[in-house]
Amino acid sequence: MxxxxxxxxxxxxxxxxxxxxxxxxxxxxxxxxxxxxxxxxxxxxxxxxxxxxxxxxTRTLKASRHFSNDADDLISPCDSLITECGDLDATRALQIKGMSYCVRELLGSEIDDANKDRIEHGQFMNFYLSPRDYHRYHVPTNMKVLKAVHIPGKLYPVNMPSLNKRADLFIENERVVLECENQQGRLFYLVLVGALNVGKMQVSFEPRIQTNADAQQPTAYAFDDLYLKKGDDFGCFEMGSTIVMITEKAGMALSVEAGRKVRFGDTIAKLS
Known part of the structure; x- marks a missing residue:
């Protein structure tokens, strides 16, 4: 190809x-x-x-940032702009206002249909990291990682002009899908979306994932006993890009809205 x-x-x-x-x-x-x-x-x-x-x-912080240790507080995984957030329309999320996409297609063929059913009518947040932002991503809540899926794809820009003009942008682009479970036992997904000039997306706990390389088919990696703590650094974009978070219905009560700038460590929702 x-x-x-x-x-x-x-x-x-x-x-x-x-x-x-x-x-x-x-x-x-x-x-x-x-x-x-x-x-x-x-x-x-x-x-x-x-x-x-x-x-x-890919610089790291000189000193750790403080964040809430309350297990019910969900923190931002990165420094970013929240471009869209809210409730899914069945299984459709907003890429940007007026431009939606199918979450089932975003998650890809390696995620079980039964788990895709669980996030129907759930909630989502899009975090856009610009080239000026801190590029590392962190664990937003104590969680168990069930699966990581690398889905090869294109690397279109994911900035605001591109979000407004290219339908299904997140689905076309290369991505890494993390299937996770929080302490409350609820299923959620973190989707790392590649973009133009993102040479790699690093996932520290699974070095076999090599992005923008020669892979042509999705590859899934399952984990039996992989727990990550809130605030842990688990990788970075080698340039700015986007993280999409998707949860089960009523999985979180958002305390932010689209258009807000957030920093890693900010409390952005209450888990339920």
Whole structure:
């Protein structure tokens, strides 16, 4: 199968971003990116300390952020803009206002139909990470990971103009679907959606997942005893992209709305 042009562009950009240039030149590249994109580096090390642009993209926090330890509080998994959120229309979610898509197709063929039935009339949230955001993602609640599915696809941009003009964008793009269960015993999904210039989506607990590579068919990885704690860092986008969260019906009471900027650690819902 011929690779889509978006995948080729993203691979080439990934090679550039991962290259470690001479220190003097890397400093110019990093500082230029920080200035052009308007990055807030107050929680991170100086731009000049990162040996590549990718190391700057995937930077870690110097100090841990504080968040609620209440088991019923769901926290934001990332720094992002909530582009849409709310109730599913049966099994349809909003990509953006006026543009919906089928959640069953988003989750893919490797997720059991019975579990897809469980999220009918459930709830969803879309988290868009721009190139200026902190790119790592964290566990939003104490959870058990049941399955991870890598679904190869295209790498169209997922910014606001693209969300408004390209139907089924999340379904066309490469993604990693995490099937999870929270402490309340409710099923939910975290879907990491790739985008243009996202060389890779890292999933720290499953290194066999290699995105924007040569895979052409979905691959599923099942887990028997994989528990993650709220706030744990479990990977990153190597550039900005989107996370979609989907829960069972009445699985959470949202305390945010579309258009709000959130940071990893902010309480965004109450679990039920």
């Amino acid at each position: 011929t690779r889509h042009i978006t995948n080729t562009i993203s691979q080439q950009f990934g090679r550039f971003a991962s290259k470690e240039f001479p220190r003097w030149f890397q400093k110019i590249v990093n500082q230029g990116y920080v200035s052009i994109m308007g990055l807030d580096m107050s929680e991170f090390y100086a731009p000049s300390t990162y040996r590549s642009l990718n190391a700057l993209f």
